Amino acid sequence: MSVSTPEPDPPEPARGVDAVVLVGGKGTRLRPLTLSAPKPMLPTAGVPFLTHLLSRIAAAGINHVVLGTSYKAEVFQEYFGDGSRLGLDLEYVVEDEPLDTGGAIRNVADRLREPDAMVFNGDILSGVDLPAVLATHRANAADVTLHLVRVDDPRRFGCVPTDADGRVTAFLEKTDNPPTDQVNAGCYVFRREAVESIPAGRPVSVERETFPGLLASGARLQGHVDSSYWLDLGTPAAFVRGSADLVRGIAPSAALPGDPGEALVLEGARVREGAELAGGCTIGAGCQVGAGARVRGSVLFDGAVVGAGAVVEDSVIGAHALVGDGAVVRGAVVGDKAVVGAGCELLDGVRLWPGVHLPDGAIRFSSDV
Structure with a gap:
């Protein structure tokens, strides 16, 4: 007698949160690879890189995703369509001119439906527990929560110190003597009001303007700190490493078209x-x-x-x-x-x-x- 294997239960819906993925960059550090395709669409472990990120968003129970696009914007919609193939509801917002990270987040504000928005840089490969980041955000009634990852050499990054309660205290530029090994990992949860507070229609840096401004105003910026897998795929060497880590199962993905090996x-x-x-x-x-x-x-x-x-x-x-x-x-x-x-x-x-x-x-x- 054969015994059928039950289908896995669908993910529990993550209520009250949209996802925003920023994919507008030109990927100049990856040229010539990005001459023909945007960086998030480069074949990575068998599928466009963005597929891996979207699969993790879907696995976290987030359904509605807004893609903030610019460079070769049409490529994303041609490939992903309405997102139903991945179990998602995808929308697209095109930047007419580069708006930097903060400006790109503000540019999608009118597409948000929920009280919170989980924002992703579209070129980061990460193993962070997304529901845990959202739980940290809500447990602390934060205005913005930042995923912070510990790295071996924080001198290459701006660092983000936190106090004993995990509250962000500053945003520091690169230095030879960083006071912490915690760096901005390119994943955030914004209250919708925090998104709408960003100036519209111009470039805005979250690190230099949005986050310091929120701190100065007394807003609560919370850190979710861990040592999960994390890699910025911005260079050819990092791109190759990230793809290999996906193939070998070192980096998590539900979109790998085969068994890890x-x-x-x-x-x-x-x-x-x-x-x-x-x-x-x-x-x-x-x-x-x-x-x-x-x-x-x-x-x-x-x-x-x-x-x-x-x-x-x-x-x-x-x-x-x-x-x-x-x-x-x-x-x-x-x-x-x-x-x-x-x-x-x-x-x-x-x-x-x-x-x-x-x-x-x-x-x-x-x-x-």
């Missing part, structure tokens, strides 16, 4: 005998990996080809790009339809721009091509 091989990809796939690599749809090739901790966009005996480590290979036989690509970016000739070496942050053809045997270090 050392490699994710998508539909139509061909991996020849003797090829080695490891380190959380993603082999995109229609890709080809030649005999004896080694692909480790890398992302191959759809249609990319890695030749026999080639080595690709900690790198991004763009759509329909070619890495020739015996070539070595380490810590590099190869743009869409670019060609890395046989026996070439690309190392240490080289970025090969779309359509560029690198002749056989060429060696490049630390520069754009």
Whole structure:
């Protein structure tokens, strides 16, 4: 007798809260990858990165999501539509000109339906417990609650100290001697009134204007501090690491199109005998990996080809790009339809721009091509 496995219960609705995801940036630090797609739409562990974030929002029981878009705004709606495929109700608001984080939040105010709004930077990969952040916000009757993450080296960030009750006391710029290891993790809960207090129609920085202004006015800004997984995907190295962590199950997602493991091989990809796939690599749809090739901790966009005996480590290979036989690509970016000739070496942050053809045997270090 067969026993059917019951379907998992749907998430308990998170009442009284909308989600806002800010996806308007141009992703200049990720060029040339972002020349053809906005950063949140780059293929990350098999799906556009934003899919992973939206899946976590849905899993937290939040249904209504507003996307604040700008750069290549049409791409988001073309892919996600009304959000029903993910169990969400999606709306889109386009910025006519860049408004910075605070201005972008204010720009969606008229689409909010609930007393609270959970706001996300659309390029952060995080494992924070979203219902716990909302619970902290409500338990403290906060005007704004900030997810703060502890990092090993806070000197690279502005830091956010809190008092014994978890109340935010200041917003400090980068310093060689930070007083705390807590940094702004790019996830907030705003009371609707706090959103509406932000000046409309102009760029506003939450770190330099909104949050300090709220503190000065006596508003309660609460910190939700943890040491959960957290990564800003703003650079090629971080993007590669984040994708690999998703594939290996180190970073949480309900949208991974396969089981966690050392490699994710998508539909139509061909991996020849003797090829080695490891380190959380993603082999995109229609890709080809030649005999004896080694692909480790890398992302191959759809249609990319890695030749026999080639080595690709900690790198991004763009759509329909070619890495020739015996070539070595380490810590590099190869743009869409670019060609890395046989026996070439690309190392240490080289970025090969779309359509560029690198002749056989060429060696490049630390520069754009």
